[in-house]
Amino acid sequence: MIHLLLVEDDPSLGETLCSRLTKEGYQVHWFTTFQEALEATKRNSYHLALLDVGLPDGDGFSLAREIQEHQQIPFLFLTAMNSAEYRLEGFEIGASDYIPKPFHLKELLLRLRHIIEKNHIGERAEAKDFSIDLSSMSLSFHDGTTAHPLEKDLRLLKHLIDSAPRIVSRDEILSDIWKSGNTGSHRSVDNAIVRIRQLLESKCEQKIRSVRGVGYQWGN
Numbered sequence: 001m002i003h004l005l006l007v008e009d010d011p012s013l014g015e016t017l018c019s020r021l022t023k024e025g026y027q028v029h030w031f032t033t034f035q036e037a038l039e040a041t042k043r044n045s046y047h048l049a050l051l052d053v054g055l056p057d058g059d060g061f062s063l064a065r066e067i068q069e070h071q072q073i074p075f076l077f078l079t080a081m082n083s084a085e086y087r088l089e090g091f092e093i094g095a096s097d098y099i100p101k102p103f104h105l106k107e108l109l110l111r112l113r114h115i116i117e118k119n120h121i122g123e124r125a126e127a128k129d130f131s132i133d134l135s136s137m138s139l140s141f142h143d144g145t146t147a148h149p150l151e152k153d154l155r156l157l158k159h160l161i162d163s164a165p166r167i168v169s170r171d172e173i174l175s176d177i178w179k180s181g182n183t184g185s186h187r188s189v190d191n192a193i194v195r196i197r198q199l200l201e202s203k204c205e206q207k208i209r210s211v212r213g214v215g216y217q218w219g220n
Contacts, residue, residue: 001162002122005049006030007037007063008078009056013101017050020105034058041070047121048112053079053086064093074119076111078103125158127218129204132158141203149199152177153192160208160218169215 004021008014009032021028029044031037034057049067053060064075074096079086082100090098096115099108116122123134130141137154139147149157155177160168170186178184193216197208209217 001025001027002047002116003027003029003045003162005037005040005046005051005067005073007034007050007055007060008032008052009054010052016105017108020109024109032056034063037063038066041067045126046071046073048073048115048119049075050112051075051077053077053081053090061089061093064095068094074115074121076115078108125161127161127204128206130200132161134158139199143203145203147199149196150192153196153199156189156192157196157208160216164218167211167214167217172215 002025004026006014006017006021006028008017008030011032014030014032018028018030029040029046031040032055034055037051049064051060051063055063060077060079064077067073067075075094076097076099077090077095078099078101080101087098096119097111099111120135125132130139132139132154134154137148137151139149139154139157141147156173159173159176170189173189174184174186178188193208193210200207206218206220209219211217
């Protein structure tokens with residue numbers, strides 16, 4: 001699932017965006033202030049950021065610069081500040097897009113999808129000791145070695161990392177990785193976890209934790 005950082009201080013617009021983006025399948029983390037959003041980027045990983053420029057305790061341009069010190073992710077601006085000077089500043093910072101308010105939700109969704117496809121968002125994941133790239137079906141360790149696990153094993157590992165620190169149930173894994181109509185079972189999930197653990201053994205500080213009666217969790 002793609003995790004979006006949304007920073008918007010207008011309660012009505014923020015709620016509308018959260019509702020629509022969630023319906024589209026995104027995981028949305030909404031904040032209304034500069035400081036809340038900055039602290040969130042120090043604790044959590046995001047795939048893409050949607051930033052308002054005018055915030056009660058700062059501005060979206062400065063926030064984008066701060067975020068880039070913690071996470072190298074694409075970002076776009078949603079703002080009523082639509083002068084040429086503001087647009088130029090936004091793009092000079094590195095924005096993938098600059099969308100003036102008011103905007104049509106469908107237009108925002110189309111532009112979001114374009115950024116996601118262009119940056120291959122959703123196909124990659126970063127952990128402390130390795131990175132995952134679904135486009136090449138590879139797991140690259142930071143010691144320079146590379147592995148090519150079974151497709152479902154790699155997607156399962158990525159799903160756990162994307163969901164962290166949330167505990168993921170076997171049923172959710174079956175639904176998201178094995179898909180409906182396939183012959184996967186709880187045993188299939190457990191066997192995949194065993195293979196992944198063997199692959200990561202001795203290479204990673206972070207591990208897959210078993211939560212009895214619930215499922216699995218990625219973390220320390």
